[in-house]
Amino acid sequence: MxxxxxxxxxxxxxxxxxxDRVRPRNFDEFVGQKHIxxxxxxxxxxxxxxxxxxxxxxGPPGVGKTTIxxxxxxxxxxxxxxxxxxxxxxxxxxxxxxxxxxxxxxGNRTVLFIDEIHRFNKAQQxxxxxxxxxxxxxxxxxxxxxxxxxxxxxxxxxxxxxxxNNLGVQDLVELLNNAIKDERGLGNIKIxxxxxxxxxxxxxxxxxxxxxLNTLEMAVMGGSAKDGIKEISKxxxxxxxxxxxxxxxxxxxxxxxxxxxxxxxxxxxxxxxSVYWLARMLEAGEDPLYVGRRLIRFASExxxxxxxxxxxxVVAAYDAVHYIGMPEGSVNLTQAVVYLSLAPKSxxxxxxYEKAKLDAVETMAEGVPLHLRNxxxxxxxxxxxxxxxxxxxxxxxxHTDMECLPENLIGKQYYKPTAxxxxxxxxxxxxx
Numbered sequence: 444m445x446x447x448x449x450x451x452x453x454x455x456x457x458x459x460x461x462x463d464r465v466r467p468r469n470f471d472e473f474v475g476q477k478h479i480x481x482x483x484x485x486x487x488x489x490x491x492x493x494x495x496x497x498x499x500x501x502g503p504p505g506v507g508k509t510t511i512x513x514x515x516x517x518x519x520x521x522x523x524x525x526x527x528x529x530x531x532x533x534x535x536x537x538x539x540x541x542x543x544x545x546x547x548x549x550g551n552r553t554v555l556f557i558d559e560i561h562r563f564n565k566a567q568q569x570x571x572x573x574x575x576x577x578x579x580x581x582x583x584x585x586x587x588x589x590x591x592x593x594x595x596x597x598x599x600x601x602x603x604x605x606x607x608n609n610l611g612v613q614d615l616v617e618l619l620n621n622a623i624k625d626e627r628g629l630g631n632i633k634i635x636x637x638x639x640x641x642x643x644x645x646x647x648x649x650x651x652x653x654x655x656l657n658t659l660e661m662a663v664m665g666g667s668a669k670d671g672i673k674e675i676s677k678x679x680x681x682x683x684x685x686x687x688x689x690x691x692x693x694x695x696x697x698x699x700x701x702x703x704x705x706x707x708x709x710x711x712x713x714x715x716x717s718v719y720w721l722a723r724m725l726e727a728g729e730d731p732l733y734v735g736r737r738l739i740r741f742a743s744e745x746x747x748x749x750x751x752x753x754x755x756x757v758v759a760a761y762d763a764v765h766y767i768g769m770p771e772g773s774v775n776l777t778q779a780v781v782y783l784s785l786a787p788k789s790x791x792x793x794x795x796y797e798k799a800k801l802d803a804v805e806t807m808a809e810g811v812p813l814h815l816r817n818x819x820x821x822x823x824x825x826x827x828x829x830x831x832x833x834x835x836x837x838x839x840x841x842h843t844d845m846e847c848l849p850e851n852l853i854g855k856q857y858y859k860p861t862a863x864x865x866x867x868x869x870x871x872x873x874x875x
Contacts, residue, residue, distance in 0.1 A: 460656075461628055461657065461660040462652065462657060464627045464628050465625045465656065466510055466513065467510050468514070469518075470487065472621070473511075474610065474617050474618045474652075475507060475611070475618075475652075476506070476511075476607055479605050480511070490515055490519075493520055493521075495583075496602070496603060497575055497582040497583070497598075497601055497602040498582075498583055498584075498602050498603045498604070499598075499604045499605070500583065500584070500585045500605050501587075501590050501607065502606060503587055503609055503651065504654075505610075505648075505655075506609060507607060507610075507652065508558075508586075508607060509585060512558075515583065516556070519552075520552070521551070521553060521581065522553045522554065524553060524554070524556065525558070526539065526556060526557045526558075536570045536571065539555065540580065543555070543579045543580045544574065544577070544579045546579075553580045553581070554581045554583060555571075555580045556585070557584045559587070560585060560586050560593075560594060561587070561593035568595045569595065571598065572598060572601075575598065575601050582602065584598075584602070590604055609649070609650025609651075612642060615648055615650075615652060615655045616641045618655065619641045619644060622659060629660075629663060632663065633672040633673060634663060634672070634675065635674045636662075636674075640676075640677060641659075644658050644662070644684075646727070649729075658680070661683040662675050665679050666679050667679075698729070701720060701727070701729070702734070704716075705724065705780070706737065706741060706745075708784070709741060710745050712784055712785065714785060721773075721776060721777060721780050725773055731769055731773070731776060732761065732764060732765060735776065738757045738760070738761070738776070738779050738780065739754070739761060741783055742757045742783060743792055744792070745793075746788060747789045747790065747791055747792040747793070748791065748860060748864075749788060749789035749791075749861065749866045750786040751865065753782060753783060756778075756782050757779045760776055760778060761779075787865075788863060789860070789866050791859055791860050794859070795857040796857075799857045802852060806849060806851070806852065809849045812847075812850070813828055813831070815832065817829060
């Protein structure tokens with residue numbers, strides 16, 4: 444179905460990027476993040492009641508962190524200050540903090556929004572802390588990096604952390620349709636574009652609204668005009684993204700389909716299919732570190748003790764990609780994928796934990812056997828803590844007949860090694 448809107452280029456402010464022109468002004472215009480901004484959700488309630496607290500908005504680029512801050516600016520009765528971590532130093536921080544402290548004495552609130560807060564070093568972040576503690580400012584930080592590693596723990600402990608997710612394909616299609624209709628955006632241009640092509644843009648954008656809108660804008664500006672209508676073709680979109688995009692399906696499930704195909708191809712010891720699915724993911728814009736994390740899981744879940752080196756090799760590949768980035772890191776992931784494909788397979792570790800987990804959940808109240816407990820005090824020693832413990836190093840084979848499971852679980856076998864790879868030796872050792 445085609446979307447046809449407006450008259451050609453009338454009233455368009457071509458100075459500002461489309462993403463800025465159509466930035467949502469309220470929750471009715473906001474797309475996505477329903478888990479924190481849906482009706483009745485905590486963040487929305489805090490904003491609508493003008494009862495916001497200091498918070499960290501953590502999420503990938505283009506998912507609405509700055510937009511949420513601007514909606515807060517519109518809806519709060521406090522003074523709203525936009526602060527950039529890129530262009531500001533400690534001097535500017537202290538000046539703003541002093542003004543905020545003076546405002547508090549007059550009964551005024553100050554909301555300070557810091558974009559890319561992770562770019563501030565520890566000393567700069569520490570400069571905010573006293574004012575957050577005193578309530579002189581309400582701090583809203585936006586970051587694409589894990590705040591556990593990039594934001595001072597003292598700031599995190601005094602803030603709520605809200606996690607924003609990548610926008611889904613259908614979220615981005617809705618956003619693009621809104622931009623086509625919005626008079627602030629492309630509403631004054633007659634545009635002909637199919638839903639399929641909007642999905643193509645959305646898939647390429649990998650959850651980033653800004654990228655999707657920029658691509659749409661380039662396609663509109665580069666599209667051919669016929670009878671006063673801008674016609675957007677597949678070729679124009681491919682030219683805008685500078686390569687033919689490997690399309691995900693219309694439901695936006697291909698992200699999961701592709702990682703499933705990669706996982707199952709490696710499990711089936713098929714290196715050719717595994718490398719193909721890896722390439723499909725990377726060339727479609729998948730985060731290479733996400734792929735690396737899944738390979739790390741695979742190394743223990745599907746290879747495990749059949750080849751313990753698999754985990755080391757995959758972690759090394761992950762680190763390599765982290766250090767050198769893309770596209771060079773693709774060959775590191777390829778090495779890991781081929782190694783995992785050719786490695787002997789065993790899911791014994793996965794099965795061991797799943798079985799142990801069931802018993803652990805059901806026996807949480809079970810005490811640790813006395814002979815396995817430490818006895819750091821005289822009272823504990825008198826109560827029998829550590830009595831009967833056998834120190835394995837005192838025995839020739841470094842092994843004793845001491846039972847280490849709780850009494851009601853004696854005889855349980857969780858780890859059952861296979862005859863694959865190195866696990867055959869482990870199996871023989873356990874039998875001995």
